[in-house]
Amino acid sequence: TTTTTTTTPTTKAQRRRRSGGGKRKEEPLDAIELEQLRRALARALGGGEADGSNLSAKWGVREAASDEARRNETRRRREAFVARREFGGRAGSFELTAPYEATGPQREAVEAVAARLEAGSSGGAALLKGATGTGKTMCMAMLVARRQLPTLVLAPNKVLAAQLYGELKALLSRNAVEFFVSYYEYYRPESFSANLDLYSSKRSAVNERLDELRHRATSSLATRRDVVVVASISCIFGLGVPGAYRPVSLAAGDDLLEVASLLRELGFEEEEEEDDDDEASTEAGPGGTYRVAAAGAATRLVVVPPDDATAAIELEFDASHRLREVVRDGRATAETQLFPASHYAALGQDRERICRDVMRELDDRLRELRARGAATAADRLESRTLADLASIRETGRCPGIENYSRHVAGARPGEPPVTLLDYFPPALEPGAPRFLLVVDESHLTLGQLGAAYAGDRARKQSLVENGFRLPSALDNRPLSAPEFWSEVARVAFVSATPGKLEAALLRERAAPGSPEPERPAAELVIRPTLICDPEILIRPGGADQVDDALAECARRAAAGERSLVVALTVATAKNVVRRIDEAGLALRAEALTGDVKPNERLEILARLRRGHLDTVVGVNLLREGIDLDISLICILDADKEGFLRSDVSLVQLVGRAARHVRGTAILYADRLTPSMRRAIDETDARRRVQRAYNDRLNLRPLPLVWSDTYAASAVLQGGGADHAIVEHEVARAR
Secondary structure, three states, X not given: OOOOOOOOXXXXXXXXXXXXXXXXXXXXXXXXXXXXXXXXXXXXXXXXXXXXXXXXXXXXXXXOOOHHHHHHHHXXXXXXXXXXXXXXXXXXXXXXXXXXXXXXXXXXXXXXXXXXHHOHHHOOEEEEEEOOOOOXXXXXXXXXXXXXXXXXXXXXXXXXXXXXXXXXXXXXXXXXXXXXXXXXXXXXXXXXXXXXXXXXXXXXXXXXXXXXXHHHHHHHHHHEOOEEEEEOHHHHEOOOOHHHOOOEXXXXXXXXXXXXXXXXXXXXXXXXXXXXXXXXXXXXXXOOEEEEEEEOOEEEEEEEOOOOOOOOEEEEEOOXXXXXXXXXXXXXXXXXXXXXXXXXXXXXXXXXXXXXXXXHHHHHHHHXXXXXXXXXXXXXXXXXXXXXXXXXXXXXXXXXXXXXXXXXXXXXXXXOOOOHHHHOOOOOOOOOOOOEEEEEOHHHHHHHHHHHHHHHHHHHHHHHHOOOOOHHHHHOXXXXXXXXXXXXXXXXXXXXXXXXXXXXXXXXXXXXXXXXOOOOOEEEOOOOOOOOOOEEEEEOOHHHHHHHHHHHHHHHHHOOOEEEEEOOOHHHHHHHHHHHHHHOOOOOEEEEOOOOXXXXXXXXXXXXXXXXXXXXXXXXXXXXXXXXXEEXXXXXXXXXXXXXXXXXXXXXXXXXXXXXXXXXXXXXXXXXXXXXXXXXXXXXXXXXXHHHHHHHOOOOOOXXXXXXXXXXXXXXXXXHHHHHHHHHHHHHHO
């Protein structure tokens, strides 16, 4: 019942990484091992040599006399990081680099939101309500440039986060726009069902490119202020031991063995090419690597930083094993800086203390379980924990190492985890906000904040009670909603359909007696393209609705236009695609349902956008943020009241056709539900305002001009070629 983790590398070459273990017998010793052996022999013969400069001291590692002293030192570093008052990075300023001018309504909206954020009565919170396609992302970038604060943009999922990342990277191309989401391509958490007596081990597949982007985000936050991080809910989960997360300088004259030792302490793993017959030993995971290369009488270390696998750093050592020069980005220099390759890098320097702390907790827990007669749970917990400790002692890690994060960080029971929020720079002056939070699609995102903590707690509690984990595993958790909001001094909610959660938070933060605190600071209705909201048609539902919808899609396809069909269930969506094939319709269609991976979803949407598909059929995944020129959306079973056919969902779905001058939404229903009535009323009200605006100024809607690339897909797919698409988009914006 040992937890297992399956990882899948996204790099092309398979490799074997070693973190201190020995080589196979047939392999020769490398330069580092030969030098270690030579010095050991010299010391044994009485001619001991100094090991060179103490690079560990540069990293702030101190010797402590006891476990308590070590624990206090780890805790001191953690608390100093969270409460830090000094910042050594460069200031920088945000500069808008949009390839087009903001519209009047956008400028007015940004001014109103900025004023509301600073109004004492608002509690630092504001709501921007904006219809689909009105340029809310442009307003976000303008707000960042206006407020000049490091910014966290929170999105409800990876797909929307990737899209926002690409757009903001173009709008703020001279600043550090970073991406922080879960690095798992696939993740099934460890769990135990007491009712079924069924244990499921942790299973995951890691995307190393996403982990690089996470490291780039934290290293940018540690070195500069002009940073925007686009993140998913992953940002509220624990993120290592930040007290040890700082750059370390390597300079000419540093000793080879000290450098190699420091790299291991920083979490770098030694790498070598994989043998063809040794697939079983392949281990791929997040973090940087280094390898030893011979260069005549000298030695060279090739270090791959954790935030960019394409930018190897070469450390050239002379014959006396002293660092001679550093080659980075093709330029030779005498010094360079490295960030830890793991956010848990401090584990290496404090390994024995951590193991002893875990053993103390294990002894207490075993006594408790056996006292209540849970011998099976006690035996299970003992064998699992001892196996983990053996792995930690030998390699510095184990499967599920995050479950011991309380001991690694020296934290107290119940203490909030250190998260990405703590990596943001300190405020410029006392009382000032440290960062600005922008919550995109807030009607979806806000609900995740509380749900993440509750779901994680329930799953971990079952593991602890049944002897699969120690109680300290409960402290490996996301922030609770109150803990999260206590860190946020300025927040802007952005949504086309704000709901009760936004209203409750705005009222909670507002000063007593504030009039209508839940009222939006601004509402965007006019699109830069002047396109009006789609016309809504109602047609009968029932058995004929699919045939009618497909006939309408075929007519649009004949005119060179694209369409969406939204079903109520996954089975219905797949049946619609099957119906197209069986009927021989001239429609290039594909289903986009929950079992499609994020990068594949983006590729399907990119094909639709480029005209390689005519129709995409989905369920709920097409509601928010899909940036496509769709002329028709067909909503099947629109009268089936519920979450998928609520007024919020219907407004969002209808909005998918709001970027086309002939945008139309067809609702298939046998009755007019209250949700349909509210959605139709809101859409019609917007259309009246938009048409009146165009008529008053004698303006005509203009069709959108679309790029032939979809930058968001490059972010989630990984790899240099795909990343170049994002860089190309930024270059075009410049």
